[in-house]
Amino acid sequence: MPALVPTRIIGTISWLGLVPDRDASLAATPVGEVTATFEGLVGEAHSGLTRPSCSRVTAQHPEGTEIRNVRQLSVISAEELSDIAADMGLPEIDPAWLGASMVVSGIPDFSHLPPSSRMQGQSGATLVVDMQNRPCVLPAKVIDAAAPGFGKSFMSAARGRRGVTAWVEREGVFQVGGTLALHIPDQRPWQLCAQMDTHAVSEKP
Numbered sequence: 001m002p003a004l005v006p007t008r009i010i011g012t013i014s015w016l017g018l019v020p021d022r023d024a025s026l027a028a029t030p031v032g033e034v035t036a037t038f039e040g041l042v043g044e045a046h047s048g049l050t051r052p053s054c055s056r057v058t059a060q061h062p063e064g065t066e067i068r069n070v071r072q073l074s075v076i077s078a079e080e081l082s083d084i085a086a087d088m089g090l091p092e093i094d095p096a097w098l099g100a101s102m103v104v105s106g107i108p109d110f111s112h113l114p115p116s117s118r119m120q121g122q123s124g125a126t127l128v129v130d131m132q133n134r135p136c137v138l139p140a141k142v143i144d145a146a147a148p149g150f151g152k153s154f155m156s157a158a159r160g161r162r163g164v165t166a167w168v169e170r171e172g173v174f175q176v177g178g179t180l181a182l183h184i185p186d187q188r189p190w191q192l193c194a195q196m197d198t199h200a201v202s203e204k205p
Helices: 078-088 138-146 151-158 198-203
Strands: 004-018 029-031 033-037 050-052 066-068 073-077 102-105 118-121 126-132 164-170 172-175 179-185
Touching (some): 004 033, 004 118, 004 172, 073 126, 078 102, 078 151, 118 164, 138 151
Antiparallel strands (some): 004 102, 004 179, 118 126, 118 179, 126 164
């Protein structure tokens, strides 16, 4: 039996971008089309089959350890981006400020998609959701350059709606205006999730 269930939810790609040099700037450059390979998006600084571990996984690996790259893309919801902007007091947030790879509209509660969900484009190109992305301080500098004084409010406004990180399962092309079919794992939620004390777990040796 299939382990992934197609849903009736179809998202639309409203924006695509590439970060050409993450050391120079987090900001992305808007593009109309991207080519997805097993290493990630062609021309994207976050591409690669592996990457150095970062602060998100220090409970598992010392920072800088080479690990599998499941953070090839940063995918954001258009609706959640609008909500973030409203809470920050801005008319809009340019996804380029956040170093986004893709903005998707039409998928509800996007940042809380089950890990391992698939988003499949019309070319067959398929992305796998790794997990919810976490807001960080890095976009603040880019936001302040475009909207002085607003960068500091991004982290709190984006909490729980910063989108997801994803990796390429099947190669192909994504285009602005293209659609993404959502497939989710065929399993019930983990029963212990609501009971788990993550703070206590993190303190165990």
